[in-house]
Amino acid sequence: MREGAGTFLRRVGLSGVMLILLGITSLFAEFLAPYRYDAVRFDLPYAPAVWPEMGKGGLVVPVLALRDPVRRRYVKSGRTVPLRFFCRGEAYTMWGIIRSSRHLVCARSPGRLYLMGGDLFGRDLFSRLLYGMRFSFLLSLLGVAISFSIGTVVGMVAGYAGGWTDRILMRLSEIVMAVPALYLLMGLRSIVPYGLSSEAITLIITGSLSLIGWASLSRVVRGLVLSLSGRDFILSAVAAGASPARVIFRHLLPNMRYYLLVSVTLSIPAFIVGEAGLSFLGLGLSEPHPSLGNILAESQSLETMNSAPWLLASGGLIVLLVVLFNRLGDLLREVPGEGNGSHR
Amino acid sequence: MIRAVLLRLSHMLLVLLGIIFLSFVMMDFAPGDFLSQMALNPQISPRVIASLKEQYGLGLPFFTQFVHWMRALLHGNLGYSFSYHVPVSDLIAQRVPMTLLLTLTAVIIAWGAALPLAVFGARREGGLFDRSLLSFSYLSISVPSFFLALLGLLLAEKTGWFPIGGARSALASGAGSGERLLDLLRHLVLPSLTLALGSFGVLYRLMRSSVLEVLSQPFMTAARGLGLRERVIFWRYLFRNAVNPLVTLFGMELGGLLSGAAFTEMIFGWPGMGRLMLHAVMTRDLYLVMGGVLMGAVLLLLGNLLADMMLYLLDPRVRERT
Numbered sequence: 001m002r003e004g005a006g007t008f009l010r011r012v013g014l015s016g017v018m019l020i021l022l023g024i025t026s027l028f029a030e031f032l033a034p035y036r037y038d039a040v041r042f043d044l045p046y047a048p049a050v051w052p053e054m055g056k057g058g059l060v061v062p063v064l065a066l067r068d069p070v071r072r073r074y075v076k077s078g079r080t081v082p083l084r085f086f087c088r089g090e091a092y093t094m095w096g097i098i099r100s101s102r103h104l105v106c107a108r109s110p111g112r113l114y115l116m117g118g119d120l121f122g123r124d125l126f127s128r129l130l131y132g133m134r135f136s137f138l139l140s141l142l143g144v145a146i147s148f149s150i151g152t153v154v155g156m157v158a159g160y161a162g163g164w165t166d167r168i169l170m171r172l173s174e175i176v177m178a179v180p181a182l183y184l185l186m187g188l189r190s191i192v193p194y195g196l197s198s199e200a201i202t203l204i205i206t207g208s209l210s211l212i213g214w215a216s217l218s219r220v221v222r223g224l225v226l227s228l229s230g231r232d233f234i235l236s237a238v239a240a241g242a243s244p245a246r247v248i249f250r251h252l253l254p255n256m257r258y259y260l261l262v263s264v265t266l267s268i269p270a271f272i273v274g275e276a277g278l279s280f281l282g283l284g285l286s287e288p289h290p291s292l293g294n295i296l297a298e299s300q301s302l303e304t305m306n307s308a309p310w311l312l313a314s315g316g317l318i319v320l321l322v323v324l325f326n327r328l329g330d331l332l333r334e335v336p337g338e339g340n341g342s343h344r
Numbered sequence: 345m346i347r348a349v350l351l352r353l354s355h356m357l358l359v360l361l362g363i364i365f366l367s368f369v370m371m372d373f374a375p376g377d378f379l380s381q382m383a384l385n386p387q388i389s390p391r392v393i394a395s396l397k398e399q400y401g402l403g404l405p406f407f408t409q410f411v412h413w414m415r416a417l418l419h420g421n422l423g424y425s426f427s428y429h430v431p432v433s434d435l436i437a438q439r440v441p442m443t444l445l446l447t448l449t450a451v452i453i454a455w456g457a458a459l460p461l462a463v464f465g466a467r468r469e470g471g472l473f474d475r476s477l478l479s480f481s482y483l484s485i486s487v488p489s490f491f492l493a494l495l496g497l498l499l500a501e502k503t504g505w506f507p508i509g510g511a512r513s514a515l516a517s518g519a520g521s522g523e524r525l526l527d528l529l530r531h532l533v534l535p536s537l538t539l540a541l542g543s544f545g546v547l548y549r550l551m552r553s554s555v556l557e558v559l560s561q562p563f564m565t566a567a568r569g570l571g572l573r574e575r576v577i578f579w580r581y582l583f584r585n586a587v588n589p590l591v592t593l594f595g596m597e598l599g600g601l602l603s604g605a606a607f608t609e610m611i612f613g614w615p616g617m618g619r620l621m622l623h624a625v626m627t628r629d630l631y632l633v634m635g636g637v638l639m640g641a642v643l644l645l646l647g648n649l650l651a652d653m654m655l656y657l658l659d660p661r662v663r664e665r666t
Contacts, residue, residue, distance in 0.1 A: 175362035178648075182603035183621060183640035187367065190625040190633040191374040273488045277607065280490050281622060296491065300611070302501050302508070305494075312498075315491035322486040 015327035022321070026134035030092040032104050033127035034113045038288040039090060041112060041122030046072050046308040050114045052083045052107075059083040061107040072307050081111030117310035119298055125310060128290040129317055135202075135291050136321065140271035143206045147213035148264055154214065155221025156248055159229065170222070173215035181212055185274065189283045198289045205284050209274045213267060220263050224256045258332075266329035269322040276318050292318050352652055356645045363641045364417065367634040368410055374630055396424065422638070423631030427624070432635040435620060440639060443616035447605045449532055450539035451594075458544050459587070462551035469556060477548060484545030489538070489604035493611040496538040506534040509613040535612045542604050543597060550593060554586040561585075584658065591655045595648035602640055 009017065025032060041047070044064060052059040065077035089106040093099050107113045115126040158169040176184070188208040196204070228234055229252075237251050272292075278284035279293030287294065292314045298304060299311035404412070416423070422432035465474035500506040512527050558564065559582070567577050606618025613619070617636055624632035656662050 171358065171362065174359050175366060177599065178359050178363060178641050178644055179637055180599045180602035180606070180640045180644055182606045182618070183637050186621050186625045187370055187633055187637040190628060190630060191370050269486070277488060277490055281610065283625060296494070300494065302497065305498050305501070312494070315488075315494065318491060319483075319487050322488070323482065326482070326486060 011332070012328060013331045015324045015331065019321075019324050019328060022133065022324075023137055026130055026137055028094070029127075029130040029134050030094040031100075031102065033124070033130045034089070034103055034105055034107070034115075035124045035127045036090050036092065037123065037128045037131040037290045039123060039127075041118070044074075044112065044118060044122035045120050046304075047112070047114050047118040047122055048074055049117045049310065050112065052113070053080075055080050055082075057082065061111040061113050063111045079111075081108045083107055083113070116313055117308060119295075119308070119311060120304075123288075125295070125313065128295055129292070129314060132290040132292045132295055132314065133317060133321070135285065135289075136272050136275060136318075139202060139206055139209075139275050140268050143209045143213065143271040143275075144264055144268055146206065146210035147217060147267070148260075150210065150214035151217030152221050152260070155218040155223075156225060156252070158218065159222040159225025160244065160248065160252075166222075169218070173218050176212060176215040181274070182277065184212055185209070185278060186283065189278065198285060201285055205275055205278055209271050212274075213270060217263060217267065221256070221260070224259055225252060228252055228255060262329055262333045265325060265332060268325045272318060272321050272325075348656055349649070349653065352649055356649060360641065360645060363638060364414070365410070367637050368413055370637075371630055371634055372406065372409075422635040425624070425629050425632040427627040427629040427632070432632050435632065436617070436635055436639050439615060439617045439620045440643075442614065443602075443605055443609070443618065444643075445532065446535055446539065446609065446614060446616055447598075447601055449536040450543065450601065450605070453536060453540035454543045454547055455590075457540070458547035459551055459590075462548050463555055463583070463586075465548070466552045466555035466559065474552070478552075481545035481548040484541060484543075485549075487542065488607075489542050490607040490611060492538045492542055493535070493608045496534050497611060500534055507531050510615070531614075535608045535614050539601070539604055539608050543601055546593070546597060547590065551586065551590055554589050555582065558582055558585045588655065588659055591651055591658060594654075595651035598647040598651075599644050602643060 012020075043066065045066075047064055050062060050064060052061050054060075059082070060080035061083050062076040063079040063081060064074045067073050067075045084106055085104065086102060087106045088101045089103040091099070091101040105113065112118075112122075112124070114124055116129070117125050119125060119128070154169050154173070158166040179187075185208055188211070189204075192204050234247065234251055237247050242250070275284060275291065276293030276296065279286075279291040280297045282294070282297065284293060285291040295311060295314035296318070299308065299314075304311065420433055422436065424430075425432045425435055428435055461477060465471075465477050468474055497508065500508050507530055510531060512524065512531060564577070564581060567581050572581075605616065606621065608614065609616040609618040610622055617639060621633060621636040621640075623629070624636060
């Protein structure tokens, strides 16, 4: 793309910038999160948020003490531990390659930094949300890539070939769309065995979501192909003896890319919500791996909602991501840019 | 009319056949069949298993099995649920009315609220009322149904305005039918409200832009110029034209609504199809899962047919084309 940074920023707007920031943040989750997603503190169940305070010799983290184990009431014990930056904490391997133990912030045990509170096992919600958000991002991008590829190919072939090919492919997409998505997801989930590794589950969720997502996308692409293929520049390319591949790759795709970008952006929320929904029901990623859905599932009981309402923040994060992607899609659609002018 | 409906029906039947095939392939994919799990249960005699095996044609080649399955379906036999120990069709027949009750109530609430508000908002486009409802509908679109239901649960718990969970409370056995109906309705309020809130956004936005488009049409100016009464202009010109795209949307929205209803049922403990399906998936009750998938598809297709028929009745242009 030949455009300056200013044009890019104007085009993606505030929501695009926020999404990029959230994406980068989640990419460096290992470094930015004070703790690993599965680092437990059984002595601090449902710990409330603990923020650093100004103390002697810089920022300190108050140490919590469990005063009432039944009602889980906490008090500050009066002791503090210093808050350190760029410190050595739990070891990790970032992206599976970089070995390190540096964290942005740490607080030495028995103190513990809970920026947003903790869960039943005393795990840090903030850290888990970072990892969960990364999972949402990666899964939805992978899922969109798969369903987008299938959808584009099917839509192209159906629209370009027409006739029986078109009819059969479109009936296929109708079959997929004629089942309520959650029902189909549950059906697909029921045929794979339990007790798989988290990697396998990730692939299965992504695959199932893509298997559903391609259908509507293929219909969009088909509609675009049909509306474009009657136009003069396509007809003249065909008349000039261009091969179907040339027509598709040189003429059709470049003219559709703007619409495709918009519909891809607008289809990402479905993947985020789909994954979170499955994990929420216990059919997706399971403990101890964090997903926005299974973190939310922890707050399902009324008792937890009362004693640890901060766990609902994962639902808020889902809403935020969905709003941002929807805004970005709307923004991209509104911008009168290239592509828009060529076939309107 | 009859011709159009028949055409739609034949089309739907084809899609349904595809779904039956799809669900059959999915069952075939699953490791083992449901009988291999039953065989481990000492309470079930080998004779029963052998007869079931024959009935469902298990162990036969793929297409022979499919024919068996189709024949069973035609007799209304969806297989046997081994976790509830009753035929799947009985379970589904129990649950479908509850899901329909929930979904239809939500549809009525959402349409009843969104349509008048959208007409009102569009007439004062860009006003405070319109803008705040637009932001609200943005939120409504973006909040996933399971989160919305959780928040509803929280609200019920904090305020005590609504009964929590289930579809009926433990009433005295002597309660009359009127009392029982009232109890059911009280339990219906919160699930249907949260479900309706989720579909309000799309409806408001679409109806609003549709009204705006109709308002800018020359025939509206012409109707005004002719001095027609405001009520006639509203109902015969504005509303009838503006509501058309929404009727088309209804069919598409229904899929999302049924999925949302499933989540809502699970969280509020409403005994509908969604909860049944979740239980079936958890216990690997394959026939029940596939029965649920089929039933979900049937509901969706029927909803689409209904939307088509409504459009046919509402729009003379559609009538002329078919």
